[in-house]
Amino acid sequence: MRPGSKNRRRNTGIVIQREQDDGPPVNILIDAGKFFYQAAIEWFPKHAIRSLNAVILTHAHADSAGGLDDLRDWTNMMRFARGDEHAALLARGRDARIPIYLRREDLNIVSKTAYYLVDRTQMTSGGTVAILDFQTINDEPFDVVGTNVVPLEVPHGPDYSCNGYRIGDMAYISDASQVPDEILEKIADVDTLVIDALRTQRTHGSHLTMEQAVEYAQIIRPRRTFLTDAAHGIDHYAMNAQLRDPRVNGGLDIQYAYDGMSIEIDVD
Numbered sequence: 001m002r003p004g005s006k007n008r009r010r011n012t013g014i015v016i017q018r019e020q021d022d023g024p025p026v027n028i029l030i031d032a033g034k035f036f037y038q039a040a041i042e043w044f045p046k047h048a049i050r051s052l053n054a055v056i057l058t059h060a061h062a063d064s065a066g067g068l069d070d071l072r073d074w075t076n077m078m079r080f081a082r083g084d085e086h087a088a089l090l091a092r093g094r095d096a097r098i099p100i101y102l103r104r105e106d107l108n109i110v111s112k113t114a115y116y117l118v119d120r121t122q123m124t125s126g127g128t129v130a131i132l133d134f135q136t137i138n139d140e141p142f143d144v145v146g147t148n149v150v151p152l153e154v155p156h157g158p159d160y161s162c163n164g165y166r167i168g169d170m171a172y173i174s175d176a177s178q179v180p181d182e183i184l185e186k187i188a189d190v191d192t193l194v195i196d197a198l199r200t201q202r203t204h205g206s207h208l209t210m211e212q213a214v215e216y217a218q219i220i221r222p223r224r225t226f227l228t229d230a231a232h233g234i235d236h237y238a239m240n241a242q243l244r245d246p247r248v249n250g251g252l253d254i255q256y257a258y259d260g261m262s263i264e265i266d267v268d
């Protein structure tokens with residue numbers, strides 16, 4: 001794949017960057033998949049992301065949690081920016097910790113797959129690892145560095161579920177095989193919808209097809225919809241040309257997202 005092509009894709013994830021009047025932006029990362037490190041090297045400098053204030057996981061599969069160990073750069077070298085409180089911790093020589101918000105069932109999985117991150121006493125070498133503060137969430141809204149986050153539990157296959165999230169006027173549902181009616185009600189008035197659309201026509205079982213994602217967009221009718229989690233068989237340019245056809249999009253602005261994309265949302 002040629003450099004710069006929008007068909008060059010890594011694991012799905014997003015950074016919510018919230019500007020502040022009296023300090024640096026707050027950066028909230030949703031998902032750190034197995035290719036998180038490569039994505040961060042390429043895209044964080046281009047979007048002036050110099051710190052991470054928190055991480056929220058949608059689920060514990062490798063494409064969402066496989067890069068947690070790579071957060072060590074933000075806790076052990078680049079350091080974790082939290083303002084005056086963090087400065088005080090550093091002055092006392094204490095470690096900086098990134099809070100990781102995740103469901104109890106996902107913590108149980110991470111406790112097995114990356115046990116040394118959950119319990120640092122289990123480290124078997126003298127190397128450094130990410131210093132993470134795991135905080136479990138349920139289906140209630142929760143606060144992340146002053147940002148209200150609403151969990152949106154959706155099926156991810158017949159026997160598994162994961163979380164999407166509503167933040168301000170955006171709904172982010174990256175891994176889903178269905179969007180239940182109760183979730184549709186929670187996001188009925190969003191301005192921006194980001195939704196799973198793995199491939200076209202042929203169902204997958206754990207993910208939505210492009211056609212299914214478009215159907216949900218036509219139910220919700222946001223101002224704009226970005227399709228994500230595209231398989232490598234999706235050609236970004238050809239599919240977006242197809243999605244510009246009113247017979248396909250139903251009069252809505254629907255397009256596939258791409259790595260490094262930046263959009264503005266209202267988080268208040």
